[in-house]
Amino acid sequence: MTALLTAERVTCRFGGLVALDAVDFHVDAGEIVGLIGPNGSGKSTLLSCLSAGRRADDGRIRLDGKDITGRRPSTVARLGLTRTFQDARVFGELTVTENALLSRDWTRLPSFGLLRSPERAARERAAGLLDLVGLGGMAREKAGSLSGGQQRLLELVMAIMPGPKVVMLDEATSGVNPALIAELSEHLRLLHREENVAFVIVEHNVGFVFGMADRIVVLQQGRVLAEGPPDEVKSNQEVIDAYLGA
Numbered sequence: 001m002t003a004l005l006t007a008e009r010v011t012c013r014f015g016g017l018v019a020l021d022a023v024d025f026h027v028d029a030g031e032i033v034g035l036i037g038p039n040g041s042g043k044s045t046l047l048s049c050l051s052a053g054r055r056a057d058d059g060r061i062r063l064d065g066k067d068i069t070g071r072r073p074s075t076v077a078r079l080g081l082t083r084t085f086q087d088a089r090v091f092g093e094l095t096v097t098e099n100a101l102l103s104r105d106w107t108r109l110p111s112f113g114l115l116r117s118p119e120r121a122a123r124e125r126a127a128g129l130l131d132l133v134g135l136g137g138m139a140r141e142k143a144g145s146l147s148g149g150q151q152r153l154l155e156l157v158m159a160i161m162p163g164p165k166v167v168m169l170d171e172a173t174s175g176v177n178p179a180l181i182a183e184l185s186e187h188l189r190l191l192h193r194e195e196n197v198a199f200v201i202v203e204h205n206v207g208f209v210f211g212m213a214d215r216i217v218v219l220q221q222g223r224v225l226a227e228g229p230p231d232e233v234k235s236n237q238e239v240i241d242a243y244l245g246a
């Protein structure tokens with residue numbers, strides 16, 4: 001089977017520092033991949049290269065068979081790859097619904113001639129997704145009034161609105177009340193099931209990511225240290241020494 005997203009020998013340098021050193025990485029359709037590793041190991045840089053926020057210095061990236069190396073972030077998003085950021089990026093002065101509608105992509109939403117305009121289709125989709133993550137009752141509230149966890153969920157809705165094939169989550173649990181992390185997992189599972197979308201989850205909360213992922217990839221100093229099913233990676237001595245045991 002050909003992977004949905006593949007990175008071949010992706011290299012990224014910041015001056016003399018090699019943040020990613022010929023990294024191979026892939027995501028299959030509908031898969032949940034956890035990306036972990038110590039601080040500075042290159043996780044966020046890999047997400048930026050994959051989503052075209054940063055141009056890789058070397059290597060190739062393909063999404064659904066198309067070469068997306070060096071394409072613009074908006075093009076990559078339209079082709080089916082979206083992301084969230086370490087700091088939730090919602091617009092506090094806009095309502096929850098207005099935020100969700102910001103990331104609509106008219107061309108991918110079904111409309112039915114005069115009966116259902118693209119605007120109406122987008123609003124219906126936003127309402128459905130907000131309901132799915134439990135934010136339906138807050139649709140008219142200003143996004144700035146939401147809690148950290150609710151802002152994370154709204155950001156997730158914004159990333160999913162255009163109907164992507166893969167969504168990358170950078171530190172999904174950061175700013176989320178620890179008591180609500182189990183709830184966040186449930187909402188993610190629901191979205192995964194309903195939307196049949198693949199997720200790449202960059203995360204320091206090991207319990208959360210090992211509980212969610214089908215496969216874990218461990219980065220260390222810009223290279224892949226290990227990858228495999230969560231149970232296998234959890235008991236890998238190199239991973240314990242480099243990260244989990246710390």
Ligand SMILES: Nc1ncnc2c1ncn2[C@@H]1O[C@H](COP(=O)(O)OP(=O)(O)OP(=O)(O)O)[C@@H](O)[C@H]1O
Nearest residue numbers: 014017018019037038039040041042043044045046
């Ligand atoms: N804009 C930048 N300019 C210079 N160096 C950078 C820049 N961004 C990242 N780096 C360096 O690249 C390396 C990889 O950083 P990156 O943020 O990708 O790691 P990370 O695994 O996401 O870390 P963390 O878990 O702390 O978020 C680090 O050494 C970091 O200092």
